[in-house]
Amino acid sequence: MxxxxxxxxxxxxxxxxxxxxxxxxxxxxxxxxxxxxxxxxxxxxxxxxxxxxxxxxxxxxxxxxxxxxxxxxxxxxxxxxxxxxxxxxxxxxxxxxxxxxxxxxxxxxxxxxxxxxxxxxxxxxxxxxxxxxxxxxxESITKSVKESLVWGMFIAGFGMIIGFFMTTPRPDQLEAMKQGIFATSGSHQFGSGDPGEGILFFGWSTKLGDMRVPHFFGMHVMQLFVFLAAYLINKKDSILNQTMVRIMGVLFLTINIFMVIQTLNGESIFHFNAFYSSVYGIFFLLIAVCFCKLILKSNVIRNEVTV
Incomplete structure (x- = not known):
């Protein structure tokens, strides 16, 4: 190009x-x-x-x-x-x-x-x-490439809409507004207590739920899928490629949903929780397996040019 x-x-x-x-x-x-x-x-x-x-x-x-x-x-x-x-x-x-x-x-x-x-x-x-x-x-886009692009954009859209959880005024804020006190409306923090030391640069809480984490994750998973689509453009399309991309899309979206649930429960994603940490670990392992299958099997160059 x-x-x-x-x-x-x-x-x-x-x-x-x-x-x-x-x-x-x-x-x-x-x-x-x-x-x-x-x-x-x-x-x-x-x-x-x-x-x-x-x-x-x-x-x-x-x-x-x-x-x-x-x-x-x-x-x-x-x-x-x-x-x-x-x-x-x-x-x-x-x-x-x-x-x-x-x-x-x-x-x-x-x-x-x-x-x-x-x-x-x-x-x-x-x-x-x-x-x-x-x-x-x-219709002219190769199916596995389209799968990757659509999943990336859909999950990014989900990541964006998560932001509305943060903009919703909390009960105590609404009560303060009724009394004529206007300070804040909404928050990225969920849960109460000490948020702990924020992660370097990002500032994400290590103790309390911080909706910025699933928000960021969802939005920028899109880049991974776009890069994957760029890789698959010149590879031979197959049912296996489509299936692997679709599984990766489902896994990434599910991870994002679990992140939102954990955050709404007032717990930081970086705080060890046996259930959530196991889910993330297993799902990322499955994603790695799918990615390896794509790399190892998608080694035939396509002669068609995508328009």
Missing amino acids: EFDDYRKQPLFWNGIAMAVLTVAILPLLFLDTRTLLGANVWIKPLKFSLSLGLYSMTTVWVMVKFLKDWKFNRRIQIALTITALIEIVLITFQASRAELSHFNVTNIWNQIVYSVMGTSISIFWAFHLWMGYSIFRK
């Missing part, structure tokens, strides 16, 4: 913008010592710029490779780009003010920011699913 094909894509330039922002933020981690909830104020925009940049670059490859002739291609990319930019601009602006971007309803401005971010990411999610559905409908 010619590089010129990518230079014409809005999502490609969105990915470049996120890379530039990432580079710009890095010095601020050392120059600006302000903290918010125990973390440097620039950690959050850095995490989002990396996440959105990775999403943009993998998604634009999918759009150019498999949906180049789709009449809604450019409109979808523009919608994803605009909503992603709204999200990162507001997160970065709030970070510069040392203010929370999420769950912050302390004043009118912060309420507007939080509301606009929620609306933009909802639109982002809808267009993401529309793109995934179009891949599902595309």
Whole structure:
């Protein structure tokens, strides 16, 4: 695929913008010592710029490779780009003010920011699913490749929708709002007590449930499936390949669902629990077996070219 094909894509330039922002933020981690909830104020925009940049670059490859002739291609990319930019601009602006971007309803401005971010990411999610559905409908895509792309996008969509668990106001927050006290609305933390020391850079709790973990996991499993699809493009298609990809999709989705349940129960995914830890261990082992079968069996080069 010619590089010129990518230079014409809005999502490609969105990915470049996120890379530039990432580079710009890095010095601020050392120059600006302000903290918010125990973390440097620039950690959050850095995490989002990396996440959105990775999403943009993998998604634009999918759009150019498999949906180049789709009449809604450019409109979808523009919608994803605009909503992603709204999200990162507001997160970065709030970070510069040392203010929370999420769950912050302390004043009118912060309420507007939080509301606009929620609306933009909802639109982002809808267009993401529309793109995934179009891949599902595309008959010219090799079946095993399509399986990989659809599973990746579906699980990413599930990972995104998990975010709404975090935005739901808690009973104590609703009670405070009734009394005219506006502080926070929603939280990524589930359970009560000491959250423990957060994991380096990510800040995820090691003791209490932290919905950011399944949210992140679900969204970025998509990249694994896109890379797998890229590997399978030039391989001979077979029922075995389709079956292995489908099993991997079911396993990854099930892991994500168990992560959500464990988090809602107020327990960190990084806290050892005999049941959940066994499930994760067994499922990841099965995923590794499926992946090895794909690598070992998918060694015949295909002569067809996917359009």
